[in-house]
Amino acid sequence: MYKVKTLIIALIIVLFGNIETSAQDKKIKEWAIALHGGAGYYPKDAPAERTQAYMEALDEALAIGTEILESGGNAMDAVEATIQYLENNELFNAGRGAVFTAEGKNELDAAFMHGNTLNAGAITGVTTVKNPISLARKVMEESNHVFFASEGAEIFADQTNVERVDPLYFRVEEKYERWKRNNAGQGYNHNDSETENGWKMGTVGAVAVDSEGNIVAGTSTGGMTNKKFGRVGDVPIIGSGTYANDLVAVSATGWGERIMLNVSAHALAMHMQFTGSNVDEAMNYLVDDLLNPREAGFIAVDKYGNISMRTNTGSMFQAAADSEGFKKVAIWED
Ligand code: GLY
DSSP: OOHHHHHHHHHHHHHHHHHHHHHHHOOOSSSSEEEEEEEOOOOOOOOOHHHHHHHHHHHHHHHHHHHHHHHHHOOHHHHHHHHHHHHHHSSSGGGOOOOOOOTTTOOOOEEEETTTTTEEEEEESSSSSSHHHHHHHHHHOOOSOSEEEEHHHHHHHHTSSSEEEOGGOOHHHHHHHHHHHHHTTSSSOOOGGGOOOOOOOOOOEEEOOOTHHHHHHEEOOOOOOOOOOOOOOTSBTTTTEEEEOOOOOEEEEOHHHHHHHHTTHHHHHHHHHHHHHHHHHHHIIIIISSTTTTTTTEEEEEETTTTEEEESSSEEEEEETTTTSSSEEEEOOO
């Protein structure tokens, strides 16, 4: 009798133990994607047509990534294509719309990371690459290195087929004139680092998981207005502005120095890994406890397709969708 009882208890433990394990390992959503177009303070009373332009751009960027994932495409392609669109749209501080350095130039940073392989590529200070995110992906896929800077990144670009442009391509005249009026010669000050409508910072990024389980993060930026000679922000520092492992993919936006000092994207991933927290709990820890108010925003997706997006700056251009029909396009959290 005793033996039978023991056997039954063992069977129950094995059965229920397995059910619990498989529930945890099960991928709940086929695919999921989130993107951001910068965090800062964008006032609710900004001109309606400008707000509408941002919302339409976010919606369009989301549609590009969603279409790739919906048709069974790879998360790497979804992240790259989504970010390319944002880089080509001068509303955002990346690619074409990049902000100006203290010398009035445009110097671009980007990073790309595949979480399943822990492989990554990053570039900083490029001036002739139309889509820096594509060059970052090529560093990951076509070089033995992780991070190329400035002239070296341009030489690497020469060895690839990425599209090149005259540096003046990035000088959007309206932005340039505004920079000359408001910022030229003022020096670097993160609280005074943007341009219009109270907007303070900007960067673009995307994170995605696909139906094969690839989990990917990418981020691209012009950095901070009036940044000094050779200044590198958080975006291309793997683990700071961009990080992915086989559990979660993260992209940051905001005050690069603060994001770097907290090794922020990696901190979110490690919080999940070592405390067993879910992606929302890890996001709250990062945004509320680790960083100070008004410093940064983040997007993250975990391997189950759970999405988390938060900022402590007041607003973040953001959008997300998943295979279960969830869709969000927003600027403010409420
Ligand atoms: N977060 C963008 C930068 O600080 O460069």
